[in-house]
Amino acid sequence: MIRLLSLFESSNFQWVFISTILLGMAAGMVGVMSNLRQQGLMSDAISHAALPGVILAFLLTGEKQLPVLIIGAGISGLIAAFFIYGIEQSTRIKRDAAMGIILSVFFGGGIMLLSIANRSGGGQSGLDSFIFGQAASMVRSDTYVMGGLALLVMLLIFVFFKQWKVVLFDPQHANMMGINAHLFSSLYTFLLVLVIVIVIQAVGVILMAALLIIPALSARYWTHSLLILFLLSGFFGGFAGAAGTLISSSESNLPTGPFIVVTSSGIFILSLFFGAEKGLFHLKRYINKTALQSDGTSGGDEK
Amino acid sequence: MKKQSAAMGLMLIGGLLTACGDQEQQADESPVKVVATTSQIGDSVSEIGGDLVEVTSLMGPGVDPHSYQATQNDINALQEADIVFYNGLHLEGKMDEIFEQISGSKPVLALGEAVEEENLLTDADNPEVVDPHIWFDVPLWKEALESATSELIELLPEDEEVLEDQKNAYFEELDSLIEESENLMGSIDEEKRVLVTAHDAFGYFGRMHDLEVIGLQGLSTEDEVGINEIQQTVNLLTEREIPSVFVESSISDRSIQAVIQGAEQSGHKVSLGGELYSDAMGEEETEEGTYIGMYLHNAKTISKALQEDGE
Amino acid sequence: MSYTAWILLTGSLVGISCGLVGVLLILRKMAMMADAISHTVLLGIVSAYLISSSLDGGSMLIGAMLAGLLTAWLVQWFESTGIHSDAAIGVVFTTLFAIGVILISTSVGNVHLDVNHALMGEISFIPWNTVHLPVIGQIPQATLLLMIITIIVIAVIALFYKEWKVTTFDPALAASLGIPVLLMHYVFMTLVSVTTVAAFDAVGAIMVVAMLITPAAAANLWTDKLLTMLIISAVIGAASSCAGYGIAIWLNTSISGSMAFATGILFVFSYLFSPRHGQLAKWFHKPGEI
Structure with a gap:
């Protein structure tokens, strides 16, 4: 206990702790949108697809400054998202296959570039830590970045809450109601890519998807209100961030990212069984609510 | 670049051609x-x-x-x-x-x-x-x-x-x-003989020159740095008032930066002692691109940084 | 056999086995299961190591297979509770992967079982890691494994060809015909896991995903017939391996990365020029068929 308290006094711990809470919240809230649109794995595809952008940004500028790398990651993430939608819309290939293609081909390209960067001489070290993430080395400036990100996400969600609600649940009617569904679709993709490229440095490419998918999925078991869904998912994400950081600080050599994910999964299992709205132990209510629920899950499906 | 790839191609074709029967060729010259x-x-x-x-x-x-x-x-x-x-x-x-x-x-x-x-x-x-x-x-x-x-x-x-x-x-x-190198390292004060780096590459260096060595990561750079390691290192730097820490040319400097900022926050100013060559050496054709040059570079960098008074 | 020939053979075997399995994956709309299984295999390998405390191939293979099945079963179960498959896959594979990473960092300690290599693979060293076989002579271990797996894949698909066809295109009909749809599903998932593991050892997780999905998706643009699609996909898979190796030599870069990238090039080619569903074909007969 005393050790735990002394932990809180340490500034490194505080930075990591606060940053993971904030990034968990931001990812959790954006995750609600991608889950409602049934695009959970988009995050996985985009995070893998960010790699060539990172390396290319380094190769072109010779800089390892974080903003440069993030811009590179963002551009290649957006291109990837664009390609996935493009393949889905212009061919008979389904979205999940399109994601698989883009994910693996972009990542393969990234590995090629990384190998070239490795040969290009000094200075490239640490580029691959972008792939695996290093939560423990976050510092004060990271806290500010994560804080800014979380604020931006919240702002965009709550200011346009009414519009999101229509766009997410009932995109067909959005235009009728004078909402530019296309604009919000793009805004959503932008938010998704933004969250991914910023959070990726903390948890790495592979676990990124968990931060977006799991809290939002867990929240679904407790409520049907979109507002509460956002809040709860943000809370779950933040909680998982906090708990994961605490657990991984309790002993030496524990990685932070995986513990955040495992905590998050714990919340999910609890929600799955005991969730007040749809949990397995509330089967009756579940059946009664199927009608309600179905407009939640399939409403976001654009065809 | 073009030249290089052309040469590469030639080498390759040559390699393929000789792959089968190169046993006899490599004779004297x-x-x-x-x-x-x-x-x-x-x-x-x-x-x-x-x-x-x-x-x-x-x-x-x-x-x-x-x-x-x-x-x-x-x-x-x-x-x-x-x-x-x-x-x-x-x-x-x-x-x-x-x-x-x-x-x-x-x-x-x-x-x-x-x-x-x-x-x-x-x-x-x-x-x-x-x-x-x-x-x-x-x-x-x-x-x-x-x-x-x-x-x-x-x-x-x-x-x-x-x-x-x-x-x-x-x-x-x-x-x-x-x-x-022994001359360089010998001049460091007793209580300042601590070398803090990003990963545990300097164990032998420390043994040879009687330095205590602390690496944030383990022997391999594959391990993730834990918050605990960073924290312990910050505490140690602060308690023993160690003036400098070092980054390595082949490893990301993020964890070392976190240590520096963490120590600063707890009131102890640590400076970046410089970049050491641990697992890789410097660019070819430079002093640090040779074994002796890189060793001397490390020794000079360490002794200079650790001799400077922190506060 | 020379070094290059071994690499090309190994790559082609990966391309063929993954290409075949991939077609069924795509048609069953389970493309991202490939991504999931290729990641959870890590947990299987770590657990196998912890239990048998050796790094030999057999136990790893079994561990990875079990992990693959566990993934398939968990995803299936979550889906049955009403979770969208996308989210179910996302939850399962990230969690199992995270557990794998935690196990590596806590229990395996400094032993060199690293995530990095598991994910990237290293096909370039395969020809040197040989075993001796009675009649054939020296053969790279990974290549041998891939040969066996490729034969199994072809055999399983050929033997139950009709069943695969029906369960894939019309599961309801399959059930009414008395075909055990669920059993077929798990047989298929085992096939995916085994293929993934064999290919994974050679070329790493990311390459496996590329090889499983991309050639099959490209083949899907060329034809509507299952048999033709299987053949085209296998050919594209093998061709991407060879093309990828060429690119790797040309640019002096990572071989497995280049092979993954090459599948993308062939996909783009199919996307543009396929006579059936390609973009150019669409341009010519503008309105009308899609």
Whole structure:
């Protein structure tokens, strides 16, 4: 206990702790949108697809400054998202296959570039830590970045809450109601890519998807209100961030990212069984609510 | 760039053509093709071998051997090599198995496994794990190079004298390196003899020069740095008022930056002592691109930084 | 056999086995299961190591297979509770992967079982890691494994060809015909896991995903017939391996990365020029068929 308290006094711990809470919240809230649109794995595809952008940004500028790398990651993430939608819309290939293609081909390209960067001489070290993430080395400036990100996400969600609600649940009617569904679709993709490229440095490419998918999925078991869904998912994400950081600080050599994910999964299992709205132990209510629920899950499906 | 790829293509075609029947060709004139994994080995061996050898180092400047990825050129080099030197002791990770396989067809020597086992350092928590960064202990390195030289002599029995002479000349240089580095390191105050780096590469350096060594990451750079390690290091820096920490050329400096900022927050100003060459060396054609140059660079950087008064 | 020939053979075997399995994956709309299984295999390998405390191939293979099945079963179960498959896959594979990473960092300690290599693979060293076989002579271990797996894949698909066809295109009909749809599903998932593991050892997780999905998706643009699609996909898979190796030599870069990238090039080619569903074909007969 005393050790735990002394932990809180340490500034490194505080930075990591606060940053993971904030990034968990931001990812959790954006995750609600991608889950409602049934695009959970988009995050996985985009995070893998960010790699060539990172390396290319380094190769072109010779800089390892974080903003440069993030811009590179963002551009290649957006291109990837664009390609996935493009393949889905212009061919008979389904979205999940399109994601698989883009994910693996972009990542393969990234590995090629990384190998070239490795040969290009000094200075490239640490580029691959972008792939695996290093939560423990976050510092004060990271806290500010994560804080800014979380604020931006919240702002965009709550200011346009009414519009999101229509766009997410009932995109067909959005235009009728004078909402530019296309604009919000793009805004959503932008938010998704933004969250991914910023959070990726903390948890790495592979676990990124968990931060977006799991809290939002867990929240679904407790409520049907979109507002509460956002809040709860943000809370779950933040909680998982906090708990994961605490657990991984309790002993030496524990990685932070995986513990955040495992905590998050714990919340999910609890929600799955005991969730007040749809949990397995509330089967009756579940059946009664199927009608309600179905407009939640399939409403976001654009065809 | 174009030239390079053209040359590469030619080499390749040549390689493919000769792949089947190159046994007889490499007779007298052409130098022996040596492949070394790290540039530390590569540089030392090329000093000893002189004109008799043509050394290719697989891991260039800034490449972290723990996460090295082979390219096609590396494979060609390995295939055409007459002799292969690698560090061993798991420095090259998964490649160890490969070298064992290759050793069936050509001489292969793991320098780290050629030295007396009792001289090797092991991980404090895990005695089975041996510290592979042996080149930081110059006398130990000489021991390893001694075996490398005998391997070369076996390959070139007629040139034994030349090789012995070149080795002795190089060892003299190494002896003066020992002297110079000991002078540099000896002048550091007793309570400041602590070396904090990003990963545990400097164990042998610390043993040779009587420094306490603290690495944020373990022996391999594969492990993630934990918050705990960062915190403990910050505490230690603050308690013992250590003035400087160091980054390594082949590793991301993020964790060290976190340590510096953390210490500053708790009221102890730590400066960045400079960049050390741990697993990789400096750019080719520079002073730091040679074994001796990089060793001296490290010694100078460390002694300068640790002698400066913190506050 | 020379070094290059071994690499090309190994790559082609990966391309063929993954290409075949991939077609069924795509048609069953389970493309991302490939991504999931290729990641959870890590947990299987770590667990196998912890239990058998050796790094030999057999136990790893079994561990990875079990992990693959566990993934398939968990995803299936979550889906049955009403979770969208996308989310179910996302939850399962990230969690199992995270557990794998935690196990590596806590229990395996400093032993060199690293995530990095598991994910990237290293096809370039395969020809050197040989075993001796009675009649054939020296053969790279990974290549041998891939040969066996490729034969198994072809055999399983050929033997139950009709069943695969029906369960894939019309599961309801399959059930009414008395074909055990669920059993077929798990047989298929085992096939995916085994293929993934064999290919994974050679080329790493990312390459496996590329090889499983991309050639099959490209083949899907060329034809509507299952048999033709299987053949085209296998050919594209093998061709991408060879093309990838060429690119790797040309640019002097990572071989497995280049092979993954090459599948993308062939996909783009199919996307543009396929006579059936390609973009150019669409341009010519503008309105009308899609």
